[in-house]
Amino acid sequence: MREKVMSLSQATDLIQDGMLLAIGGNAMHRNPTLFSLALTQKPVKELKVCGAAPGIAADILFSTFQADTAYFGFFGLENEAGLAPGMRKAMEGDEPKARAVEGS
Amino acid sequence: MPVGGMWGSDLVDIRPEFFQVMKSPFSEEKVVCVKALVPDYAILHVQEADIYGNARILGPSYQDVLMARAAKKVILTTERIVGTYRMQEEPKLTAVPHMLVEAVVELPGGAKPGICYPEYLTVDWDDHKAYQKAVKAGEVPQFAAKMLEGRL
Amino acid sequence: MEYGKDYGKPEMMATAIIREIKEGDVVFHGLASPTPMVAMKAAKALGKDFTYVTLSDGLDHDWSRPPYFASTLSENTYIGSVATFGLDEIFDLFASGKGDIAFLSCLQMDKTGRIAMSVLGGKDYDHPKLRGPGGAGSATLTPVTKRTVIWKTAHDKRTFVEHVQFATTSPAIDKPFTVITPLCIFRKPAGEKYLKLDCIFPYTTVEEVKENTGWEIEEKDVPVMAPPTEEELAAIKKVDPNNILAFEF
Structure with missing residues (x-):
């Protein structure tokens, strides 16, 4: 077994333009939120995200227009936490910047 | 890959690059197939x-x-x-x-x-509201910088 | 039991949901589903023997632990479970015909039971006015579930419309399909195409249902569902001391 511990900055450096990321957790639950927030500090773009319910960590990447496609069954933050504001911003209206591919 | 369900959904027609309906190789049954995703x-x-x-x-x-x-x-x-x-x-x-x-x-x-x-x-409601505000204002990177102080 | 004094619309809807569940059923509700969650916990408290599966992996969790917020993804529907059974396993279970009820919801619905969960308004699917949260499994589950039940805590013409533009899912012709609202129950019997008004709740009239429904209702004389019993109300109170049931109303 090889040791793989690294800093958050080093880990986000692994993400390249155009990559498809599966986002863990669900809605507001056990989402890798700080990892996504760290990605907003980098110029990475044209990301695609997928998950049964990608949640707030994915929403962050749409809010900055760094992600352009979401594969999902449910994309919201659930009840008190509301709809996904970043995803809506990127996908609604006459000139959407992102695309939905719903799978379930 | 073949999946159960999806019949009667307009989603199948609108995304042919993701959904295709195929005849089962074992019977006359029709099956909805979805493209398998391989995340990086x-x-x-x-x-x-x-x-x-x-x-x-x-x-x-x-x-x-x-x-x-x-x-x-x-x-x-x-x-x-x-x-x-x-x-x-x-x-x-x-x-x-x-x-x-x-x-x-x-x-x-x-x-x-x-x-x-x-x-x-529970959700940290103050920070969540700050996030929702930041999305509206287009200031998520600034919100992120604050949340990430000392953690990068 | 008296409407407005002993119970309101939330308790009537929860009671209608409890009564849908039969002994031996395998029953699922998804995320963002506080109304069926409270009703199903109450059904357990009433001693009804059914299998309860959720998105939090829990199977037959400890229903006596009160929910403290409306999320149905938390440890509240996990702790005290007798087994874990994840969403992927639930989809497989239902696809193989072993699922009795899935409690699902909608943004809009029409008389054929076509359901909008994906988008509302705008030019088309890719240019929507409102980008909704998506089907959350309803497109997968509706065609394969023995008795799909839609619950919707609003009954108005914005929700129940003449025609749904983009259907995230629609009922299977060969299966029954039920819709529970704060005013009534609609049912589409197996083999039929359209929803029929099945019964109304004690505090409303067929006229009021008609005025708030965007499609034509032909039924004139339908039964009135009995109000919640003392036992049903006590069970709802017992499992939900924080009144999470009120969240969607």
């Missing part, structure tokens, strides 16, 4: 991982185990790094084995302002 990375936040990337998920796992296996590689952020003995105590509780993992980041609070059972059980 699965990004998972867990409660416990060792330095090699063996990870345990406490409480609901949602689809993390499936995604770890579908992706080319996994990046873990973890509430804490634990000794490998923790995995050896009950191997079947290891949700992600080390060979699937490329990076382990020790990141307590990594799911905030959301929830991570059993560490923090």
